[in-house]
Amino acid sequence: MSEPVLEIRDLRKSFNALKATDGVSLDLMPGQIHALIGPNGAGKSTLIHQIAGTLSADSGTIRFLGQDIGGLDMAARAQLGLARSFQISSLAQEFSALRNVMLAVQAKEGSSFRFFRQVTGDKSLIEPAMTMLERVGLTARAHVPAAELSHGERRQLEIAIALALSPKAFLFDEPMAGMGPEGSKQLTAFLDGLRHEAPMLLVEHDMDAVFALADRVSVLVYGRIVATGTVDEIRSDPEVRRAYLGEAA
Amino acid sequence: MNRETAVNLLLALLLIGVPLIAAGMGEPFYVTLATRVVVLALAATGLNLALGLGGLLSFGHAAFFGLGGYVAGILATHAFNAEPLFAGIPGTTFMPLIWLVAVAVAGLVALPIGAISLRTAGVYFIMITLAFAQMIYYFAISWPAYGGEDGLSIYVRNAFPGVNTAKPLPYFLVCLAVLMATLLLFRVVEGSRFGSALQAARQNGTRLAAVGIPPFKIRLAAFMLSAMITGLAGALYADLNRFVGPSMLSWHMSGELIVLIILGGKGRLFGPVAGAMIFVCLEYVLGGITERWQFFLGLILLVIVLFARGGLLGLLSGKARHV
Amino acid sequence: MFTALLIEQLLNGLQLGVMLFLMAAGLTLIFGVMGLINLAHGSLYMVGAFACATIAAATGSFWLGLVASLAAAAGVGALIEVAVIRRLYDRDHLDQVLATFALILILSEGARWLFGSFPLYLDIPRQLQGAVPLPGGGQYQLYRLAIIAVGFLVAIGLYLLISKTRLGMRIRAGESDREMIAALGVDISTLYTVVFALGAALAGLAGALVGALQSVQVGMGEPVLILAFVVIVIGGIGSIKGALVGAVIVGVVDTMGRLLLPSLLALTMPAAQATTIGAALASMLIYVIMALILAFRPSGLFAAET
Numbered sequence: 001m002s003e004p005v006l007e008i009r010d011l012r013k014s015f016n017a018l019k020a021t022d023g024v025s026l027d028l029m030p031g032q033i034h035a036l037i038g039p040n041g042a043g044k045s046t047l048i049h050q051i052a053g054t055l056s057a058d059s060g061t062i063r064f065l066g067q068d069i070g071g072l073d074m075a076a077r078a079q080l081g082l083a084r085s086f087q088i089s090s091l092a093q094e095f096s097a098l099r100n101v102m103l104a105v106q107a108k109e110g111s112s113f114r115f116f117r118q119v120t121g122d123k124s125l126i127e128p129a130m131t132m133l134e135r136v137g138l139t140a141r142a143h144v145p146a147a148e149l150s151h152g153e154r155r156q157l158e159i160a161i162a163l164a165l166s167p168k169a170f171l172f173d174e175p176m177a178g179m180g181p182e183g184s185k186q187l188t189a190f191l192d193g194l195r196h197e198a199p200m201l202l203v204e205h206d207m208d209a210v211f212a213l214a215d216r217v218s219v220l221v222y223g224r225i226v227a228t229g230t231v232d233e234i235r236s237d238p239e240v241r242r243a244y245l246g247e248a249a
Numbered sequence: 250m251n252r253e254t255a256v257n258l259l260l261a262l263l264l265i266g267v268p269l270i271a272a273g274m275g276e277p278f279y280v281t282l283a284t285r286v287v288v289l290a291l292a293a294t295g296l297n298l299a300l301g302l303g304g305l306l307s308f309g310h311a312a313f314f315g316l317g318g319y320v321a322g323i324l325a326t327h328a329f330n331a332e333p334l335f336a337g338i339p340g341t342t343f344m345p346l347i348w349l350v351a352v353a354v355a356g357l358v359a360l361p362i363g364a365i366s367l368r369t370a371g372v373y374f375i376m377i378t379l380a381f382a383q384m385i386y387y388f389a390i391s392w393p394a395y396g397g398e399d400g401l402s403i404y405v406r407n408a409f410p411g412v413n414t415a416k417p418l419p420y421f422l423v424c425l426a427v428l429m430a431t432l433l434l435f436r437v438v439e440g441s442r443f444g445s446a447l448q449a450a451r452q453n454g455t456r457l458a459a460v461g462i463p464p465f466k467i468r469l470a471a472f473m474l475s476a477m478i479t480g481l482a483g484a485l486y487a488d489l490n491r492f493v494g495p496s497m498l499s500w501h502m503s504g505e506l507i508v509l510i511i512l513g514g515k516g517r518l519f520g521p522v523a524g525a526m527i528f529v530c531l532e533y534v535l536g537g538i539t540e541r542w543q544f545f546l547g548l549i550l551l552v553i554v555l556f557a558r559g560g561l562l563g564l565l566s567g568k569a570r571h572v
Numbered sequence: 573m574f575t576a577l578l579i580e581q582l583l584n585g586l587q588l589g590v591m592l593f594l595m596a597a598g599l600t601l602i603f604g605v606m607g608l609i610n611l612a613h614g615s616l617y618m619v620g621a622f623a624c625a626t627i628a629a630a631t632g633s634f635w636l637g638l639v640a641s642l643a644a645a646a647g648v649g650a651l652i653e654v655a656v657i658r659r660l661y662d663r664d665h666l667d668q669v670l671a672t673f674a675l676i677l678i679l680s681e682g683a684r685w686l687f688g689s690f691p692l693y694l695d696i697p698r699q700l701q702g703a704v705p706l707p708g709g710g711q712y713q714l715y716r717l718a719i720i721a722v723g724f725l726v727a728i729g730l731y732l733l734i735s736k737t738r739l740g741m742r743i744r745a746g747e748s749d750r751e752m753i754a755a756l757g758v759d760i761s762t763l764y765t766v767v768f769a770l771g772a773a774l775a776g777l778a779g780a781l782v783g784a785l786q787s788v789q790v791g792m793g794e795p796v797l798i799l800a801f802v803v804i805v806i807g808g809i810g811s812i813k814g815a816l817v818g819a820v821i822v823g824v825v826d827t828m829g830r831l832l833l834p835s836l837l838a839l840t841m842p843a844a845q846a847t848t849i850g851a852a853l854a855s856m857l858i859y860v861i862m863a864l865i866l867a868f869r870p871s872g873l874f875a876a877e878t
Contacts, residue, residue: 075461075464091456092453107461165461368866387859388852511666551678554670
């Protein structure tokens with residue numbers, strides 16, 4: 001049996017009386033795409049924030065590659081190999097797409113305290129960054145400031161940045177959000193190819209994508225995981241249908 | 250060449266040309282005025298690193314300006330009186346050494362101030378930097394050994410090898426050389442990996458952390474570097490006026506440094522230069538017309554903030570591209 | 573003897589605290605509701621003092637002067653809110669700092685133009701002159717006691733305003749969600765002008781009250797402004813309760829520090845040195861405390877939940 005890349009045990013987080021995360025346990029296994037679904041207000045964002053490091057849990061453990069990361073901040077977790085994308089694109093707005101990815105390349109090298117060598121024209125940053133942009137199909141828009149990119153292009157850029165980190169795990173928060181049907185199809189195909197580079201914890205509302213991509217699915221309702229299993233198991237689970245899919249139908 | 254580079258060249262030409270002409274015409278007063286522009290531009294360049302590149306609105310940079318000035322004054326005084334400072338360390342009137350000490354002191358003081366202040370953000374950061382500067386200001390006023398409220402005089406300008414610093418033009422050229430070297434350093438740092446991380450910290454700190462670069466460390470390093478530059482300017486300023494007093498530490502001075510940046514254009518390489526030129530000209534021209542010139546400075550500042558945010562360089566060279 | 577001195581300084585600390593509260597309450601309200609940092613608050617303090625001194629001198633009545641100070645400060649406040657401040661709500665902090673800094677220059681130099689550089693004098697009203705005996709011997713100025721009383725009355729009044737009136741409800745709603753109350757049909761512009769004018773009036777009141785103790789001159793508001801900033805940073809921006817607690821802490825610590833530090837140091841070093849170092853340390857003390865508090869609670873003691 002292989003070790004989980006990401007192992008969450010009995011995670012709890014409350015905001016006063018509200019139990020946003022109520023004893024969540026989850027495993028992300030190598031080579032898998034694990035989807036996290038649930039109705040609005042289930043606490044998916046809160047959970048992602050705790051895994052990524054923006055929020056600290058009240059209790060419970062999060063182990064990444066066997067190491068307890070509970071005390072580490074976002075940057076430290078990213079350095080360990082946890083790459084995330086944001087539900088609402090979060091980019092360096094004035095920098096071009098290329099420069100955004102170059103930042104990730106630079107971060108991966110750990111060379112941010114170099115004060116002299118210029119970044120523009122630095123092949124060791126530009127080439128890997130362009131490669132990532134090519135993979136997501138943004139080559140033509142490399143020199144456009146992030147603020148001027150279309151919504152879909154920004155989602156693509158977030159993925160490119162995550163790729164540039166050569167991460168040990170992906171944490172994607174609704175990457176399809178706001179994408180039209182064409183864009184979603186392309187992104188789904190793209191993500192499908194990523195699972196062998198690094199396992200992925202995927203929060204998504206787009207059920208077509210979830211059913212096409214996921215090796216495992218966990219359903220979060222009111223801060224608790226009510227079901228975990230394969231796509232088929234979840235689809236036929238009556239409690240899930242009632243709590244989530246049934247209501248949506 | 251793009252518009253901004255052209256404007257920068259023009260400003261540099263003005264900055265060098267006007268005092269040279271004035272010296273040639275036997276009008277040393279304008280040389281001194283130009284030196285004032287240069288030193289203020291240097292001080293504002295320090296702040297520009299933190300504020301323009303890093304987005305850190307420090308309202309306490311006068312602390313570093315004044316510390317640099319007091320280093321110059323204290324070392325000179327001890328040298329003059331042939332009294333050692335402490336532990337037998339003597340004073341000195343050797344400018345390069347004074348500058349080294351000023352830079353070191355500013356950086357060392359900026360470390361704890363930055364370490365505490367950068368744990369806060371937004372309005373808290375503004376106020377805590379202000380409060381730290383006030384702390385140092387009140388200390389300087391109540392510490393009688395170095396003049397207290399009255400400040401410290403430097404009777405003879407400190408020495409720079411090979412230069413007669415007592416004369417206006419040679420000292421102007423020394424200050425100008427320091428400014429140009431610093432502007433070059435600013436440009437290099439801006440384009441470096443550190444500069445990239447710093448600007449990313451300004452644009453989106455969360456994004457920076459998400460790729461694994463700790464924003465706090467980057468900001469702290471920038472804060473310290475910025476303090477060191479402003480501290481160096483303070484030492485030059487003290488020698489310029491042959492005087493250092495608590496007013497160099499006052500929050501008005503901090504505000505003035507911010508004003509210089511906004512007048513010229515925030516984040517722009519020559520922004521502080523343009524801002525210092527505009528400010529000193531206003532001070533001189535308006536000040537010659539009325540004692541109440543700060544009233545008009547206030548009005549002009551208000552108009553710029555409300556309607557011409559990019560400052561002079563924004564007006565002349567259009568929007569900055571950071572791609 | 574020492575008890576009397578101690579009590580007297582404690583009361584002075586309370587009085588300073590109460591004055592700082594008047595300033596800080598306005599500042600924190602303006603920041604909490606409008607998200608605006610207002611450096612010109614010290615100038616509004618000055619406006620109140622000048623108005624009181626001028627009217628009191630013209631009419632011979634301190635009380636009319638007090639009314640004038642409230643009206644003038646609120647009026648100037650409303651004027652600058654409409655003319656300048658309301659353009660700044662959507663701007664970043666840099667713009668707000670610069671614009672309000674510009675206002676300081678305009679108001680200070682404007683005051684100098686109107687009134688000259690010499691201080692004006694304001695007399696303590698006849699009814700409040702004299703002193704009151706203290707436990708432990710010694711006397712305390714009746715006027716200062718009155719100021720403390722006024723301060724606490726204002727605190728209670730503010731509490732009632734914010735928790736019991738409709739205006740207060742709108743203010744509280746505005747603090748949590750600006751867009752929402754606009755969507756609900758509350759007239760935001762007027763609300764903001766009222767809040768700003770209210771903050772200004774409090775500052776003007778403080779200026780007028782203190783004007784009778786010290787002199788009335790241009791720039792009198794600036795040291796108070798800085799201390800008020802320290803207060804709201806300690807107390808937590810947006811919290812009136814924080815402003816009160818912070819103000820009392822700052823007022824008492826500052827006053828008692830100046831009293832006690834030189835004496836404490838004199839136990840371990842020669843008197844002259846103790847006085848010097850003590851005075852220097854005392855003036856830095858409140859900033860040290862602020863830094864310590866922020867090191868552990870970066871959002872202040874009573875930070876509002878966001």
